[in-house]
Amino acid sequence: MTKASTATAIDITSCEQEPIRTPGAIQPHGFLLALDAQRAVVQASDNLAQFTGVAPEQALGRPLAEVIGPAAANMLTPQLEEPLRERPTYLATVRLGEQPYEVLAHAGDQLAILEFEPGAGAGLQHLYPLVGDFLNKISEADSIVALCRLAAAEIRALTGYGRVLVYSFDEEGHGNVLAECLADGYESYLGQRFPASDIPRQARELYVANRIRMIQDANYTPSRLTPADNPVNGKASDLSFAALRSVSPVHLQYMRNMGTLASMSVSLVIKDHLWGLISCHHAEPRPLSFHQRTVCEQLGQILALHIRNRSDADELQFRLEVRRAMVRVLGGLTQGTDFIDNLRSVLPELLHFARAGGVAVVVEDRLVTFGDTPTDDQIRALTQWLAANVQDDIFHSAHLSERYAPAAEFSSSASGLMAMPISRIHQHYLLWFRPEHVYNIDWAGRPDSKQGGAAQLSPRTSFQLWRQTIHGTSAPWREAELELALEFRGALLGIALERAEQMADLAEELGRANKELEAFSYSVSHDLRAPLRHIVGFSDLLMETAGSDNPERRQRFLANIKDAARLAGKLVDDLLSFSQMGRAALHPVRFSMRDMVQGCIDKLAPDLPPHRINWEIEALPEVVGDPAFLQLALINLLSNAVKFTANAHPAVIRISSEQLPDETVFHVADNGVGFNMEYVHKLFGVFQRLHRMEDFQGTGIGLANVRRIVERHGGRVWANSVPGEGATFSFALPHPD
Amino acid sequence: MLKPILLVEDNPHDLELTLIALERSQLANEVIVVRDGAEALDYLYLRGAYAGREQGNPAVVLLDLKLPKVDGLEVLAQIRGTGSLKSMPVVMLTSSKEEQDLVRSYELGVNAYVVKPVDFSEFVRAIADLGIFWAVLNEPPPGSHRYIKPQ
Numbered sequence: 067m068t069k070a071s072t073a074t075a076i077d078i079t080s081c082e083q084e085p086i087r088t089p090g091a092i093q094p095h096g097f098l099l100a101l102d103a104q105r106a107v108v109q110a111s112d113n114l115a116q117f118t119g120v121a122p123e124q125a126l127g128r129p130l131a132e133v134i135g136p137a138a139a140n141m142l143t144p145q146l147e148e149p150l151r152e153r154p155t156y157l158a159t160v161r162l163g164e165q166p167y168e169v170l171a172h173a174g175d176q177l178a179i180l181e182f183e184p185g186a187g188a189g190l191q192h193l194y195p196l197v198g199d200f201l202n203k204i205s206e207a208d209s210i211v212a213l214c215r216l217a218a219a220e221i222r223a224l225t226g227y228g229r230v231l232v233y234s235f236d237e238e239g240h241g242n243v244l245a246e247c248l249a250d251g252y253e254s255y256l257g258q259r260f261p262a263s264d265i266p267r268q269a270r271e272l273y274v275a276n277r278i279r280m281i282q283d284a285n286y287t288p289s290r291l292t293p294a295d296n297p298v299n300g301k302a303s304d305l306s307f308a309a310l311r312s313v314s315p316v317h318l319q320y321m322r323n324m325g326t327l328a329s330m331s332v333s334l335v336i337k338d339h340l341w342g343l344i345s346c347h348h349a350e351p352r353p354l355s356f357h358q359r360t361v362c363e364q365l366g367q368i369l370a371l372h373i374r375n376r377s378d379a380d381e382l383q384f385r386l387e388v389r390r391a392m393v394r395v396l397g398g399l400t401q402g403t404d405f406i407d408n409l410r411s412v413l414p415e416l417l418h419f420a421r422a423g424g425v426a427v428v429v430e431d432r433l434v435t436f437g438d439t440p441t442d443d444q445i446r447a448l449t450q451w452l453a454a455n456v457q458d459d460i461f462h463s464a465h466l467s468e469r470y471a472p473a474a475e476f477s478s479s480a481s482g483l484m485a486m487p488i489s490r491i492h493q494h495y496l497l498w499f500r501p502e503h504v505y506n507i508d509w510a511g512r513p514d515s516k517q518g519g520a521a522q523l524s525p526r527t528s529f530q531l532w533r534q535t536i537h538g539t540s541a542p543w544r545e546a547e548l549e550l551a552l553e554f555r556g557a558l559l560g561i562a563l564e565r566a567e568q569m570a571d572l573a574e575e576l577g578r579a580n581k582e583l584e585a586f587s588y589s590v591s592h593d594l595r596a597p598l599r600h601i602v603g604f605s606d607l608l609m610e611t612a613g614s615d616n617p618e619r620r621q622r623f624l625a626n627i628k629d630a631a632r633l634a635g636k637l638v639d640d641l642l643s644f645s646q647m648g649r650a651a652l653h654p655v656r657f658s659m660r661d662m663v664q665g666c667i668d669k670l671a672p673d674l675p676p677h678r679i680n681w682e683i684e685a686l687p688e689v690v691g692d693p694a695f696l697q698l699a700l701i702n703l704l705s706n707a708v709k710f711t712a713n714a715h716p717a718v719i720r721i722s723s724e725q726l727p728d729e730t731v732f733h734v735a736d737n738g739v740g741f742n743m744e745y746v747h748k749l750f751g752v753f754q755r756l757h758r759m760e761d762f763q764g765t766g767i768g769l770a771n772v773r774r775i776v777e778r779h780g781g782r783v784w785a786n787s788v789p790g791e792g793a794t795f796s797f798a799l800p801h802p803d
Numbered sequence: 804m805l806k807p808i809l810l811v812e813d814n815p816h817d818l819e820l821t822l823i824a825l826e827r828s829q830l831a832n833e834v835i836v837v838r839d840g841a842e843a844l845d846y847l848y849l850r851g852a853y854a855g856r857e858q859g860n861p862a863v864v865l866l867d868l869k870l871p872k873v874d875g876l877e878v879l880a881q882i883r884g885t886g887s888l889k890s891m892p893v894v895m896l897t898s899s900k901e902e903q904d905l906v907r908s909y910e911l912g913v914n915a916y917v918v919k920p921v922d923f924s925e926f927v928r929a930i931a932d933l934g935i936f937w938a939v940l941n942e943p944p945p946g947s948h949r950y951i952k953p954q
Contacts, residue, residue: 603820
């Protein structure tokens with residue numbers, strides 16, 4: 067907190083007790099009459115006699131005509147038949163004697179409130195060209211300050227006031243002068259700051275409701291109302307919308323201290339919020355007609371509208387830029403597997419995203435920093451503090467040492483902090499640091515110089531420029547930055563979730579691979595040992611029987627040895643190809659299945675047994691897959707079919723296909739021995755056999771290979787059979803995306 | 804009448820070696836050979852090709868672990884799950900001592916677990932020892948006849 071804010075807190079509370087809506091009096095340059103429903107005068111300002119010659123007490127209870135004369139009353143009466151609005155409208159210009167008066171009327175607490183101001187202003191015909199001119203120019207202004215500068219010049223031209231300031235209120239309520247237009251001899255306030263205490267809270271509220279107010283002469287003596295309270299409801303008369311409303315004596319003193327005797331201010335209201343004020347000062351008393359004031363009010367509305375459009379456009383542009391930066395960050399993030407490494411590759415974008423000077427990523431005990439940041443230890447301590455003290459999805463401060471005292475030590479790199487937890491479970495944080503932004507505030511007078519007393523409140527007397535230097539704060543975090551940072555966090559968590567799913571998939575895949583490996587080593591120890599044992603066994607038998615025994619028996623042992631050795635070799639080959647199949651990368655292309663089937667048959671031809679085979683090959687579609695692998699699978703299926711139809715005469719092997727919505731299915735059907743469906747679940751396992759070795763040779767690995775190849779293509783395999791009638795082996799390949 | 808030995812073996816070479824080994828052990832029991840788990844169960848349950856065989860359980864089942872169709876562990880599980888068969892001695896014969904197979908076999912109540920030795924003389928001794936122990940020395944479950952080696 068700055069020193070200034072502490073002081074204003076006290077001032078605002080004392081000023082807030084001022085009853086500004088019900089001062090019970092008006093400014094005396096005009097007079098006020100309140101009429102009841104019967105159009106009788108029920109309340110009048112004390113200065114009535116000066117203008118009408120009728121004392122207020124005598125006016126009470128009498129019809130309007132008897133107070134202001136029948137001619138003037140006749141001009142007003144028809145218009146009073148219309149329902150009145152909450153804000154004053156111009157009824158007519160009437161003459162009381164020689165003097166013209168502009169008469170305004172508005173509704174207040176069941177009364178019709180008439181205000182009479184000596185009419186002296188310019189006519190509408192002079193004012194509207196100015197408005198049109200302003201509208202033309204304002205469309206060309208390209209910044210809020212330019213808009214304000216234009217409005218200041220226009221209003222000064224319109225009112226003839228010596229100084230017109232346009233200022234906006236910051237978050238703390240201080241007014242910053244954005245633009246001004248001055249006559250010679252008027253001191254400049256441009257770039258200065260008016261403390262929030264200059265305009266108390268209840269005044270700001272009134273400024274939203276009633277968008278214009280004028281004090282014609284700060285040296286006036288208020289003219290009280292008779293009776294003081296509203297005669298209908300007995301409450302203090304609400305003068306919120308009265309043009310002549312008397313203002314707080316504190317404010318009049320403030321004006322005199324400032325050297326201005328006339329003032330007018332127009333509210334700049336954006337989205338029901340007091341965005342700023344157009345404030346006009348004049349050294350001498352200066353009247354403005356109702357029409358002049360109305361045009362000023364309209365100019366204020368036009369300005370507010372343009373400011374709103376401009377700031378909406380600026381905000382949109384800013385959000386667009388932040389979003390673009392975010393997209394760049396996310397684009398970089400999704401490319402790798404290691405979260406920290408990915409973030410590391412987008413650190414500059416991450417910095418840019420939050421317009422920060424430094425960024426830190428804390429993931430478990432890993433800490434990555436980029437740019438200008440506090441030390442690693444300081445960052446770790448800071449995240450500890452965040453974890454213990456901040457529950458929100460996002461933390462931000464432009465004055466970190468105020469929330470976290472140790473931050474004073476590293477205020478140069480990190481006066482500003484925006485921090486987000488990026489895990490719901492762990493203490494993982496993303497931190498952006500903004501450097502200290504030392505700047506000066508040029509106060510239009512010391513904000514703490516307003517002297518308050520128990521009995522009397524007096525405004526500040528000095529408007530001397532007072533420079534304050536602000537330390538320990540950074541550029542503020544904008545709403546859009548916070549919102550998009552949260553969006554970014556959502557995306558990060560999404561990515562993390564996706565990554566977790568990928569990890570789970572990977573783990574599942576590893577589990578599968580591991581299981582296959584176990585099956586593999588199991589097979590090696592089992593099936594590979596058997597032929598070795600046979601070689602040794604028959605060799606021993608052979609040696610035992612050397613010389614003796616019958617030669618037939620010796621011959622068979624020798625054949626067995628040869629057989630076992632050959633099987634062992636084949637087992638090793640098959641096991642190797644099986645293990646390769648799990649590792650080698652697929653290179654899918656589009657090819658014709660029919661050509662491939664024909665190629666496989668040609669390849670098998672030299673080894674084909676003497677029995678005759680009828681190949682029935684239907685029209686087969688093109689598929690996308692790795693041709694080398696799929697050929698291996700196909701050869702396995704076709705040679706199986708050949709093998710198990712050895713006793714069929716003739717053997718018929720039919721290759722067909724069918725198109726399903728998501729996949730292409732191929733069938734290899736034979737009329738061979740088939741298998742018992744009871745054991746179909748074992749068919750595609752490694753070294754599973756459903757037949758005796760001597761009936762049908764093989765290592766029991768062929769169908770395991772087929773399954774592995776098809777599954778690696780994202781497909782599936784299955785088989786059907788009726789023992790003795792044949793078997794159909796089918797595989798499906800998914801359609802390419 | 805001696806109870807037979809049931810040998811369940813799919814591999815023709817193993818079968819030949821085992822039969823030679825049993826022959827050398829000079830056991831008088833008849834050896835009944837079946838070539839896969841399904842056939843073994845058919846024999847034990849007196850069904851299929853064995854529907855008409857003589858009643859009674861074998862003295863011992865020498866069961867290969869890896870078999871076509873129904874493997875040795877499944878055969879063992881069925882034997883132990885069947886009231887009339889569950890007390891029958893079962894010896895698992897296998898190529899290797901895989902931890903999982905060993906554990907599973909004992910869990911299923913195997914009587915012995917034998918890894919077929921690579922050396923043929925050891926293999927012959929192992930088979931002979933098994934035959935003698937289970938068919939001769941072992942006191943069979945009640946109701947069985949004890950084998951008396953012919954002089």
